[in-house]
Amino acid sequence: MKKDEIRIAILRIEGTNCEEESYNAFKILGTKPEYVHVNELSRGLKKLNDYQMIFIPGGFSGGDYVRAGAIFASRMKGTISMDLKKFIDDGKLVIGVCNGFQVLIELGFLPGINTDWSEKPQAALAPNISNRFECRWIYVKKEKNSCEFLKNIDDGKIIALPIAHAEGRFIFSKENEKKYLEHMIDNNQIALRYVDPNGNYEEYPWNPNGSLYNIAGICNENGNVFGLMPHPERAFSRYQHPGFYRNLYEEPGKKIFKGMVDYIVKKF
Amino acid sequence: MVKVKIIVSYKEGVEDPEGLAIKKSLNLLNFNNVKNVTVSKLYEINIEGDSSSVKKEAEEMCDKLLVNPVIHKYKIEVEKI
Numbered sequence: 001m002k003k004d005e006i007r008i009a010i011l012r013i014e015g016t017n018c019e020e021e022s023y024n025a026f027k028i029l030g031t032k033p034e035y036v037h038v039n040e041l042s043r044g045l046k047k048l049n050d051y052q053m054i055f056i057p058g059g060f061s062g063g064d065y066v067r068a069g070a071i072f073a074s075r076m077k078g079t080i081s082m083d084l085k086k087f088i089d090d091g092k093l094v095i096g097v098c099n100g101f102q103v104l105i106e107l108g109f110l111p112g113i114n115t116d117w118s119e120k121p122q123a124a125l126a127p128n129i130s131n132r133f134e135c136r137w138i139y140v141k142k143e144k145n146s147c148e149f150l151k152n153i154d155d156g157k158i159i160a161l162p163i164a165h166a167e168g169r170f171i172f173s174k175e176n177e178k179k180y181l182e183h184m185i186d187n188n189q190i191a192l193r194y195v196d197p198n199g200n201y202e203e204y205p206w207n208p209n210g211s212l213y214n215i216a217g218i219c220n221e222n223g224n225v226f227g228l229m230p231h232p233e234r235a236f237s238r239y240q241h242p243g244f245y246r247n248l249y250e251e252p253g254k255k256i257f258k259g260m261v262d263y264i265v266k267k268f
Numbered sequence: 269m270v271k272v273k274i275i276v277s278y279k280e281g282v283e284d285p286e287g288l289a290i291k292k293s294l295n296l297l298n299f300n301n302v303k304n305v306t307v308s309k310l311y312e313i314n315i316e317g318d319s320s321s322v323k324k325e326a327e328e329m330c331d332k333l334l335v336n337p338v339i340h341k342y343k344i345e346v347e348k349i
Contacts, residue, residue, distance in 0.1 A: 070333060
């Protein structure tokens with residue numbers, strides 16, 4: 001498939017943000033991104049099947065009432081979840097950033113332990129351990145994982161990305177914690193982990209929300225559903241990097257986006 | 269018509285950062301006997317139906333939206349109004 005044929009649905013609902021950054025990122029990479037409101041899908045005005053990738057951006061969907069991501073997830077559950085399941089079964093990419101990650105967890109598509117879609121959430125993104133909205137740049141380490149589209153970043157590479165969330169503490173229920181975590185490690189489902197600048201897995205503030213096992217980003221067992229708390233679209237251009245004036249021309253977000261686009265070009 | 273009260277709180281062992289922050293503030297205000305604070309959410313829902321069917325419906329609401337069973341537990345109270 002050629003780049004300019006790739007159609008990417010950037011899902012929207014009231015309270016979504018960062019969709020413009022994401023749109024621009026995909027546009028710059030030569031694909032055809034489109035804003036798609038959930039209502040357009042539920043009313044049949046647009047069809048998920050027409051897209052090769054779904055991108056669920058960050059924000060405060062539905063005002064973050066009940067729990068972050070819960071309203072967005074329930075709106076999708078009630079309308080398009082079967083279509084979404086088929087989309088995922090077809091091997092197409094579904095990416096959730098920040099609030100989008102919370103939505104994928106609430107929907108049960110992530111972490112997807114022993115199943116591709118669990119009826120009830122298997123994990124939770126609970127309020128940050130600091131009880132604050134953490135909005136700053138952090139370091140994550142790319143782990144060995146099953147996401148094909150992250151292969152262009154070397155395993156063990158430390159990258160800086162911005163975060164902005166109040167509910168990002170990835171946890172399992174106490175009774176399943178050990179079992180599920182081991183399962184995720186065995187299946188290479190942990191893609192990104194919070195580290196200090198030297199690559200050590202440290203506690204708060206390096207682990208900004210107190211996540212279990214310093215988890216920042218995970219994928220499902222097949223590696224085509226990926227959720228992460230940091231915002232790659234806010235680290236896409238060198239001008240967005242805080243080190244820009246010190247000639248630090250890093251574009252970690254661009255690598256992640258480019259990987260996704262290249263993956264679709266190759267696969268479809 | 270009945271009123272359903274759904275109280276959603278964290279399960280035992282799940283850290284409650286909001287509760288910890290409130291406890292700290294209360295201690296700083298010299299409420300030194302405060303040993304633990306937990307924060308719960310109360311939903312009050314007016315709904316048509318009889319008590320038993322409404323309770324079942326409320327449980328479904330919890331399953332589908334109000335509760336993440338990984339971290340939350342809930343209690344349902346039904347009141348006639």
